[in-house]
Amino acid sequence: MSRILRALVAVAVLAMVAAWWITRPQPLVAADLxxxxxxxxxxxxxxxxxxxxxxxxxxxxxxxxxxxxxxxLGGGLELDTPYGIFRVPNISPHADDGIGxxxxxxxxxxxxxxxxxxxxxxxxxxxxxxxxxxxxxxVMDLKAFLDTLPPIDGRVGxxxxxxxxxxxxxxxxxxxxxxVVDPVMRQxxxxxxxxGRLLVEGAGHCGECHxxxxxxxxxxxxxxxxGAANPEGKGRVPNITPGGKNISGWSAGDIAYYLESGxxxxxxxxxxxxxxxxxxxxxxxxxxxxxxxxxxxxLPALD
Amino acid sequence: MxxxxxxxxxxxxxxAFTSPLLAGDxxxxxxxxxxxxxxxxxxPIGQMLKGERDFEAGVVMASFETFAEAAAEFGSLFPPGSExxxxxxxxxxxxxxxxxxxxxxATWSEAVDAxxxxxxxxxxxxxxxxxxxxxxxxxxxxxxxxxxx
Numbered sequence: 044m045s046r047i048l049r050a051l052v053a054v055a056v057l058a059m060v061a062a063w064w065i066t067r068p069q070p071l072v073a074a075d076l077x078x079x080x081x082x083x084x085x086x087x088x089x090x091x092x093x094x095x096x097x098x099x100x101x102x103x104x105x106x107x108x109x110x111x112x113x114x115x116l117g118g119g120l121e122l123d124t125p126y127g128i129f130r131v132p133n134i135s136p137h138a139d140d141g142i143g144x145x146x147x148x149x150x151x152x153x154x155x156x157x158x159x160x161x162x163x164x165x166x167x168x169x170x171x172x173x174x175x176x177x178x179x180x181x182v183m184d185l186k187a188f189l190d191t192l193p194p195i196d197g198r199v200g201x202x203x204x205x206x207x208x209x210x211x212x213x214x215x216x217x218x219x220x221x222x223v224v225d226p227v228m229r230q231x232x233x234x235x236x237x238x239g240r241l242l243v244e245g246a247g248h249c250g251e252c253h254x255x256x257x258x259x260x261x262x263x264x265x266x267x268x269x270g271a272a273n274p275e276g277k278g279r280v281p282n283i284t285p286g287g288k289n290i291s292g293w294s295a296g297d298i299a300y301y302l303e304s305g306x307x308x309x310x311x312x313x314x315x316x317x318x319x320x321x322x323x324x325x326x327x328x329x330x331x332x333x334x335x336x337x338x339x340x341x342l343p344a345l346d
Numbered sequence: 347m348x349x350x351x352x353x354x355x356x357x358x359x360x361x362a363f364t365s366p367l368l369a370g371d372x373x374x375x376x377x378x379x380x381x382x383x384x385x386x387x388x389x390p391i392g393q394m395l396k397g398e399r400d401f402e403a404g405v406v407m408a409s410f411e412t413f414a415e416a417a418a419e420f421g422s423l424f425p426p427g428s429e430x431x432x433x434x435x436x437x438x439x440x441x442x443x444x445x446x447x448x449x450x451x452a453t454w455s456e457a458v459d460a461x462x463x464x465x466x467x468x469x470x471x472x473x474x475x476x477x478x479x480x481x482x483x484x485x486x487x488x489x490x491x492x493x494x495x
Contacts, residue, residue, distance in 0.1 A: 278493060300396055305484050310388035312484045314435075315493035 066215025070152035086188030091326040093246040097319040117195035127204030129168040137194035150186045164214035173248030221261035239338025269345035286344030298336035374432045377423035387412040417455040454482040
């Protein structure tokens, strides 16, 4: 009997060690970074493409920041989700309250591995699953741009999540399945589509809202950009593949014009969360918007 | 009470209950139709600015006139009690911040008046006067319209 008990204990210990190993955070280190001189002006493009301000700019009197207030990244926005409340942190270059003291490798680890400088997993409410597909040079440029912004005082409180979501370590197992660096669209692509792919699948993180999620909160890649339940409440986020009823009738020019001006071909305006996204896209170059449109038109048409 | 009187009373009661559903007395429906018309009028201007359609000064001016009429009427179509119904996308902010809403409408109205006064004869002349109108659409939608879908 005692031999069976000992065997059981041994198995349990092994399972715990295995789980600990499987869920371990895997940061990037300085040696992983390429020899690249970070360029702040190139980083500004990534900043707008990524929509950092849409979550990290401090709300002004309870409303989303507009104009130059989008560059004040003190955080504080609360995302009310089925998992609980996520509180968006301060990513201004403030040395103590923001990310001013982070090394380039720590920043790249956060963006592309979802790991904090103190070695903990970030929740995927911070869309590193998309940012993992960015060229790391773009991530480095982004850090250089963020470093030029005003430092903001004040730390934001922790998330308030229900059990079992409150167990941060479990995200390590989730990442094993859902943190995929490979492109979603694998077929050989013309240059413009490839440029659009990097923006849509990477920095732009369009899939985070426009692709439905499974019961573990991971994106269902077979339904890539085919529309999803609105993560912020009622209704649906539109299908932006050439299938479905939302934008199948739009030309590439219509998509690019919408991203530039906020007007649909029927001259309705963007609504909901897309207002902030569109305003960010308006700051990109016409070539970038054309590339996004080309990529979307090249997607498999899903109903 | 005579038969005739009771009948007219019944009719009055019936009318009292049904009249909010009649188009002429239904602000939610009316403002929706008015906005649809504004969208229809904006479309040709947008197509000309995008280079998808030949420029026609008359069409542009007709659209501006449509905007002017709509801007003059629109504010009256949000009386108390019309906050909900028929899938309205009107935000509660219209009633909570009436002054702000009126100001947004005034911005629209002024942009339209300026465009009519400018009487543009080319695409190049249309761009700078249509821009503020379109921005006023967007600005008001951002603050005073909710997403219904």
